[in-house]
Amino acid sequence: MNRKLKMAMIGGGKDAFIGAIHRLALNIDGQVELVAGALSINHEIAIQSGRELFLDEDRIYTDYKILLERESQLPTDKRIDFVSIVTPNFVHFDSAMMALEKGFHVVVEKPITFSLEEAKKLKAKVEQTGLSLLLTHTYTGYPMVKQAKEMIKSGIFGKIKKVFVEYPQGWLSSFIEDKNPQAAWRTDPKKSGISGAMGDIGTHAFNLTEYVTGLKTIELCSMLNTVVEGRNLDDDGAVFLKFEGGATGVLIATQIAAGEENNIKIRVYGEKGGLEWKQDDANSLLIKWMNKPAEIYRAGSGYLSSFAASNCRTPAGHPEGYIEAFANHYRNFMLTIQAQKNNEQPKKEWLDFPSVDEGIRGMAFIENAVASSKSNQKWTKFLI
């Protein structure tokens, strides 16, 4: 096969945020063509957005169901290979299920679904169809996050004992739901789910933690707060985590840390040393040792692990950022699909993208964190 993949996008009209990010990320490597879209349920926005993206007029939709139906009837060489779902959370499940049923691979924004139960059903469908699903937990796409994971896995730090992870934002420090559509739907329980900050960015911190450490959470104790008056969901919180094997952690996710941007950060400590990675210096991985100098591993360097190296595009010192991290997930997902089309085994580095298992654990994290916050008991089992 020697053609670009073809894709459609559900959501992501010109009035939306994350869809545009997805497009930057999927464009960068020149592996895919966006050929169809149900970019908005608003007809005018859908049309205008489609035109700006150079879509053929007859592949611009307002209803994703019609899009999926029609695309599934096109001949193989014309129809889409996959669909990206970038709508508010409450639409994820139905559209992903239908896409899978129609035979399309799926990319879906986090959190994967509206509820844990839906996530489980989606996993069953993925397994039944044998199709691929990419859940866009962006931060594990950074090469230095992959380097961190590999170094921990290698045992170089000894047994892992402690994790600190945090995602501080400030954009919801005051009540802006009435003037900011992003704020409006993300704090609306009907569109966003049972949690605000913990669901929106706590899940990223949680995913990053389990990815980097390889540890599974078994118990937690959370404090979720709704700091801004009139808000309908939590906008701030912290969670104590207990992992299999005895390590513990502290997870912070807040959207009311006025002045903070998006500096998600993780620190992990083993018996012999630790590491620190943060989005604000994304191309560095700081390695700390007990009795020798700390080291700075840098993206694009020759000494990186294969997982890190294969997710770098530029030489060391030419910074790659958020879009490239996002693009890494897309590229790995697309290389996997291409390999499968060609009946080849995808490389292990390509298969390293978040999918339904991460989705299920993320939804469980949300549900357990909310339950713990309401409970008077210190510790809540991490139920799935």
Next chain:
Amino acid sequence: MNRKLKMAMIGGGKDAFIGAIHRLALNIDGQVELVAGALSINHEIAIQSGRELFLDEDRIYTDYKILLERESQLPTDKRIDFVSIVTPNFVHFDSAMMALEKGFHVVVEKPITFSLEEAKKLKAKVEQTGLSLLLTHTYTGYPMVKQAKEMIKSGIFGKIKKVFVEYPQGWLSSFIEDKNPQAAWRTDPKKSGISGAMGDIGTHAFNLTEYVTGLKTIELCSMLNTVVEGRNLDDDGAVFLKFEGGATGVLIATQIAAGEENNIKIRVYGEKGGLEWKQDDANSLLIKWMNKPAEIYRAGSGYLSSFAASNCRTPAGHPEGYIEAFANHYRNFMLTIQAQKNNEQPKKEWLDFPSVDEGIRGMAFIENAVASSKSNQKWTKFLI
């Protein structure tokens, strides 16, 4: 009066750690002479240490009781003005009480006593005698910490909503009690008290929090861990804090974060912006705003508050550090004593040193954090 103050030191022999730091700090401003010492209960160490500090042979003791007794019998112009107690925790209370009874001002290392009960008694004694007591919570001596406090107090950030404070160390990542005397006594419940990490450095983080924010803790939820096998006290922990007025916080204190040094750090967020200070960049105070550029306030600059400015010695860009922060407490304490001797009112900037109230809150923090950690209930009232 135109003479240097005179002082004695209890503890701080050549085999100890913190006593040497105290001496650097008290020397720097040339306001005091060390004239007597019960530097060790070991005779040989006491003598050698005293000689190295140029003490007169007849003012070198092994028993602090004898020291205090004898000094109290000297004529006013010869005897000490105050005593610094830099022993392990279990000696603090008795020696401080006796010093006060003998009419000496007191400097005491944190935590102030072995128990909350002792701390209360010590406060009563201080009030009864009218003498001054300095509790050396070093970090509030940094000028940019004082700047932070003043800015929050001014209301520039609006109402405070959130605090993150942490003190990560790594030096106790493995069992070194058998070869490191510092590790030995600090993890020994008989010498250190009911908590290890939370008592040793969690109290610093707690003190820093209440000092900077001006908020009082009213409830907490803690997780204390003993990570290293064979250890007798907690070496790691985290605490959720609830403050009067509704703000919340997360406090982290660990001694098993392998590779970490002493980077105590605090972040505080109000409705309009926030601030960040950390020991690793102690001469900067980062101010973050919602819709305008962040600002970097720098020690030694002309625009600082009077509390910050009066605690700087060098122009901006010539870094001051830990010893100077420590020295600020000593200097303010000594200027207060000098003023009192001269029947003058000490400046408000001089009175800004930690004392018995901070000591009581610190001991209450330890006792409540330990109680919470043992409890199955989520929240524990902050009892004093």
Next chain:
Amino acid sequence: MNRKLKMAMIGGGKDAFIGAIHRLALNIDGQVELVAGALSINHEIAIQSGRELFLDEDRIYTDYKILLERESQLPTDKRIDFVSIVTPNFVHFDSAMMALEKGFHVVVEKPITFSLEEAKKLKAKVEQTGLSLLLTHTYTGYPMVKQAKEMIKSGIFGKIKKVFVEYPQGWLSSFIEDKNPQAAWRTDPKKSGISGAMGDIGTHAFNLTEYVTGLKTIELCSMLNTVVEGRNLDDDGAVFLKFEGGATGVLIATQIAAGEENNIKIRVYGEKGGLEWKQDDANSLLIKWMNKPAEIYRAGSGYLSSFAASNCRTPAGHPEGYIEAFANHYRNFMLTIQAQKNNEQPKKEWLDFPSVDEGIRGMAFIENAVASSKSNQKWTKFLI
């Protein structure tokens, strides 16, 4: 017009470096299709590279002359709009001239030509044809560099007095010409020109300086060194700069600073304050003031100038990097072409890309710096 632009690439086969960067940069915004290529003069590499880029077999060439000839004969709606020239330096001039003659807009890697004389001829051709030319001096594509320029232009710092600019690399610290093709051609006077480091990266530093400050260099004094034995061009150098109006500067460009990556950095000082930008923290612009706190301007923030804001893709805190900076030049160039095709006036922000004037000044910089280095006289006039 509602179609993507079409382009060809000259150079940039799979064995090359900068061509791949160009492709990442031009892909990201989804505004252009790569439809033809003379990617290598080696037939096999040309074919393989073309296939990997999904080119039609009949638009894969080894000779750019044939490519340009054939493309110029295609119907308007099929043929390319522009060509990107990413070959070693000695090919730039001929291919760019021919492309312009055939009616294609041109993108060309820096330095623009092999000599100043060629650059002048190229400028004449651009003016004669009315076509657009983009010279890819990447670093002025960064939004915070544009913010710096705008702030200086606004007069907020008073009159500019001093510039420090540097581009330290370490990759040529030893003789690797025999095993690294990039090193081989860049140090070969026949392919690279009369200067090595100063031509390759000194020109970036020079371009950044004149762009940010708006000052024109009028005199210089340089020291160029060939540090590594056996090398045929300078690999290290520094230049004192005198600008119109009296300001002065120091420019450093080296490729033998072992361990350095690509941390190009500029600092500019006026009467009232200064600024600092460096690629290693590309999303921040540090503003320093005489008597008030320094400020950190951040990419993606709401308070940026229109030139900076229109070159950001992500919200503050989601870092953009080198590829996006590169892409900004491409996007502005392409939006300009699109506007012209639609007979619209391009926005002033779109016209802000480096072109022939910057190319001429860059070549003059190389020639004057080389002349000065050879001269025993202190100062050399900046001749064009």
Next chain:
Amino acid sequence: MNRKLKMAMIGGGKDAFIGAIHRLALNIDGQVELVAGALSINHEIAIQSGRELFLDEDRIYTDYKILLERESQLPTDKRIDFVSIVTPNFVHFDSAMMALEKGFHVVVEKPITFSLEEAKKLKAKVEQTGLSLLLTHTYTGYPMVKQAKEMIKSGIFGKIKKVFVEYPQGWLSSFIEDKNPQAAWRTDPKKSGISGAMGDIGTHAFNLTEYVTGLKTIELCSMLNTVVEGRNLDDDGAVFLKFEGGATGVLIATQIAAGEENNIKIRVYGEKGGLEWKQDDANSLLIKWMNKPAEIYRAGSGYLSSFAASNCRTPAGHPEGYIEAFANHYRNFMLTIQAQKNNEQPKKEWLDFPSVDEGIRGMAFIENAVASSKSNQKWTKFLI
């Protein structure tokens, strides 16, 4: 001998700057008593300053000659061991010569004298008397600067090829000579000498360079500027340096970089790697390698060289600063004197303080840099 050393101070009254810094530095280690002073030629200031420093009334002078005369007549156990000269530059030579003649060791602020010729005479006197002289080039007192020197000396970086050193200040960005006494004398050729910025802070950068690299400058090319109108000496400059053995360097010293504080910084590169140290992060030494991760050496760590380790007072992570660096020179100087008094060989770490040789090279640097700046010839031999 078991007593503190005794000293006098010449200059350093309450209206001066650097004298107060000296006192902080010499106090910190508790090794010396300030017993006499000619702190000001103004009687009232001299008296007040002396009283504030707890000097006996009969050892407070206005004329250093009388001080030196009288002290030299006191019995050995009462009289001073050394004198610290902290006056403006033009007083250094006479007072230092007389002090040596009277048998006192000498500490003198940089630059050592008013002219190179004086420096040479002073060296002869030091050699003739066998007394010790400390020249307070503060920055080589930092432990991580010593670590840098030791690592370079060990050959770990291969042959040194390149040095970048800079000392940017901003405090003289406008004409403040009329209101700031520090500015007044430092820009007055009669009090300061033939150079302003290059003499005041360029000498620090030069001293740091030769100390850290062990290289001797043999040729230079300088550009000195007087940026601020009405000023009488250079306030800005840069120098190209050529060293014995072929390495080169760029030295920047400016006092008109508005907004800069005192961030003196040095970078040195050898064949295999390089290092970076700056005062703004004084407790770190960044080591960069060609093909492996950079390393961060930290003050107070267990792995440091003996020269670095013996100049640290606090454990890693408790920052030491400018005063401690200053104090290291004093301590090493005083330990050397004490050893000599006790007829012991001073440790090699103690002898590591700047003295007359550094003073001569510094004066030669000033004179050659001024000569080069006036010359039309590119290169000026470094004459001594």
